[in-house]
Amino acid sequence: MASILPLELVHVRLAIGDTLIADDFTLTLAAGAPTIVVGANGAGKSTLLRLCHGLAAPSAGTIAWARDPKGHQAMVFQRPSMLRRSALANVAYGLKLRGVPRGVRTEIARDRLRRVGLEAIAERPARVLSGGEQARVALARAWALDPQILFLDEPTANLDPAATRALEDILGDMAEEGTKIVMTTHNLGQARRLGADIVFLHRGRVIEHAPVERFFKSPGTPEAAAYLAGELPW
Amino acid sequence: MAIFGDAFATALALLIGGDPQLFGIVSLSLQVSLAATLIAATIGLPIGAALALARFPGRQPIVVILNALMGLPPVVVGLVVYLLLSRAGPLGSLGLLFTPGAMIVAQTVLIAPILAALARQTLEDAWAEHCDQLRSLGATLLQSAATLLWDTRYALVTVVLAGFGRAAAEVGAVIIVGGNIAGVTRTMTTAIALETSKGDLGLALALGIVLLAVVLAVNAAASGLKNLSVRRYG
Ligand SMILES: Nc1ncnc2c1ncn2[C@@H]1O[C@H](COP(=O)(O)OP(=O)(O)OP(=O)(O)O)[C@@H](O)[C@H]1O
Ligand SMILES: [Mg+2]
Numbered sequence: 139m140a141s142i143l144p145l146e147l148v149h150v151r152l153a154i155g156d157t158l159i160a161d162d163f164t165l166t167l168a169a170g171a172p173t174i175v176v177g178a179n180g181a182g183k184s185t186l187l188r189l190c191h192g193l194a195a196p197s198a199g200t201i202a203w204a205r206d207p208k209g210h211q212a213m214v215f216q217r218p219s220m221l222r223r224s225a226l227a228n229v230a231y232g233l234k235l236r237g238v239p240r241g242v243r244t245e246i247a248r249d250r251l252r253r254v255g256l257e258a259i260a261e262r263p264a265r266v267l268s269g270g271e272q273a274r275v276a277l278a279r280a281w282a283l284d285p286q287i288l289f290l291d292e293p294t295a296n297l298d299p300a301a302t303r304a305l306e307d308i309l310g311d312m313a314e315e316g317t318k319i320v321m322t323t324h325n326l327g328q329a330r331r332l333g334a335d336i337v338f339l340h341r342g343r344v345i346e347h348a349p350v351e352r353f354f355k356s357p358g359t360p361e362a363a364a365y366l367a368g369e370l371p372w
Numbered sequence: 373m374a375i376f377g378d379a380f381a382t383a384l385a386l387l388i389g390g391d392p393q394l395f396g397i398v399s400l401s402l403q404v405s406l407a408a409t410l411i412a413a414t415i416g417l418p419i420g421a422a423l424a425l426a427r428f429p430g431r432q433p434i435v436v437i438l439n440a441l442m443g444l445p446p447v448v449v450g451l452v453v454y455l456l457l458s459r460a461g462p463l464g465s466l467g468l469l470f471t472p473g474a475m476i477v478a479q480t481v482l483i484a485p486i487l488a489a490l491a492r493q494t495l496e497d498a499w500a501e502h503c504d505q506l507r508s509l510g511a512t513l514l515q516s517a518a519t520l521l522w523d524t525r526y527a528l529v530t531v532v533l534a535g536f537g538r539a540a541a542e543v544g545a546v547i548i549v550g551g552n553i554a555g556v557t558r559t560m561t562t563a564i565a566l567e568t569s570k571g572d573l574g575l576a577l578a579l580g581i582v583l584l585a586v587v588l589a590v591n592a593a594a595s596g597l598k599n600l601s602v603r604r605y606g
Pocket of ligand 2: 183184216291
């Protein structure tokens, strides 16, 4: 399948009313190993993912894919929403929208739930699951679509250490199978473990985009250095 | 107090004895209100869904008007429907005036705005919660509407039951367009009004008890459904 990447953002701005939420996002996301987006609370990480994913239209600037990304991208939200149906049905729902026959989509959904470790609770109503379980259902739901690019907004914020580890393994596998991972996190250890390159946001601007090693060893901006210095040692 | 005791005794005798006149009135009432509720739901729920999901110019004023229409006085609805259906009126050729059909029309006009307005509120909340997720999965607006109508089905059944309760308990509209003709257009509410003014308090009270029981049953059903939904789906 022809790749929808690279994705190029040039001077992307987003204003809501009088507030400038994104000031200048200029960034190229190429196929390959995972890109990790970091920055302080309110820096614009979720906004960047929403713009890339097409959920928000830029007020200025351009967002361009190599080809039409329709149906080839998926996203795991910071606060996933679940429909009033079983976990399995929630995972199968995206496939249903695409007209995948019932038998096939149930099989795929079951497989994804198994791989996120939720096989045993596939039939439970999704909304009564714990926060961490819902986060994993959300990953399974996005994964079921077999996207070329997967955006994840702090997917491990609610997960226990074992589940975090499991999710990182899954993302590593997906990346190896060719899915482009673009993920935000506040966990710099995780950024190091998973990422090939780091995008650093500061007050609605992309002010640094560097390979992981270089970003952590010698950040190119005082803001990034301050951000890294403020991080707790564990 | 004695007058109440006598009336109550007569009412019980009528109810237990299965008085045919009483049950004729009850049955006609329920048929009319049920038919009106079904038609009003068929019209009102899609309108509510459209207002909740679609953004178009003039939407806000329509929502305000719709909310105001929830408080339509039944006698005014009766009067307007009367004018429309009277022989000289634009729909006079249908010959509906003073038939159960006219009462169904009047109650439909009365409760369709209620169903639309309450459904809009319910669906708008659901849309706010699921909007990003549904768009991310590639759902069209129509698919989203169908999904959310299904997702909020318990809340919407409660809305429809509220509409039914309002229709069954209303007297002003049906008495004007139905004419309160014995055996043809005499409903519980119009009969209560008439029998009370005639002094036949036993029949009036028997009908009052049935009406109360119906309203009570409807409300019990509504809260039972809500509990069931919370238990099953969270
Ligand atoms: N719809 C909106 N209206 C107004 N301001 C908004 C809106 N959405 C986001 N913002 C603001 O834009 C800024 C960036 O928000 P964003 O959610 O992208 O931050 P973030 O980097 O993801 O933060 P966090 O680490 O807390 O998740 C914040 O200051 C936020 O308050
Ligand atoms: Mg965020």
